[in-house]
Amino acid sequence: MTEAEAPKSYRAIAELDGDWWVVTVPELRGVYTQGRTYDQAKSMARDAVATMLEVAANRVVVTMEVHLPDHAETAISQVEQARAARDEAAAAEQRTLAESARRLRAAGVKVVDAAALLDISKQRVYQLLADC
Structure with missing residues (x-):
């Protein structure tokens, strides 16, 4: 894969809301998604970014930043x-x-x-x- 073909990376924020992980991508306005599991939410975030950019999902890398209540992310x-x-x-x-x-x-x-x-x-x- 050449440098021009390298996937672009995006930061996503995942927060637990009841039984769902809610994900936003601050860099891309309007990209919101969710999943019942963390892995599902991460996959959905990647798909949402790819859909927004109109590119294949393998052209996108999503790095999840987890925000949890009571500093549980510690x-x-x-x-x-x-x-x-x-x-x-x-x-x-x-x-x-x-x-x-x-x-x-x-x-x-x-x-x-x-x-x-x-x-x-x-x-x-x-x-x-x-x-x-």
Whole structure:
């Protein structure tokens, strides 16, 4: 897909109203939609934007911004932060494993022993060494 063909992105605001998610797209006047589930509302928002612009739905990306009462959206933010921290910790673990595998091999430790010491498979040790 060329840059000229890249989908355009729009911000949508989703608010819970009883059993329905009500969605508005501030950038496009008159674009309102709803869905019984969050995923349905997101899909409906994408379709509504595409319809308004008279383009195919695959030419539109909708980023949902959730507004909930009593600052309940803080819960979503906390989960996102926890996941980001988890992902960073996993990346740090992989970097440390790779460096440790390299150091163990440089010290003359056999791959099978490095695997046991690092509590990973010997195949993973070979992968880590190949990535260095």
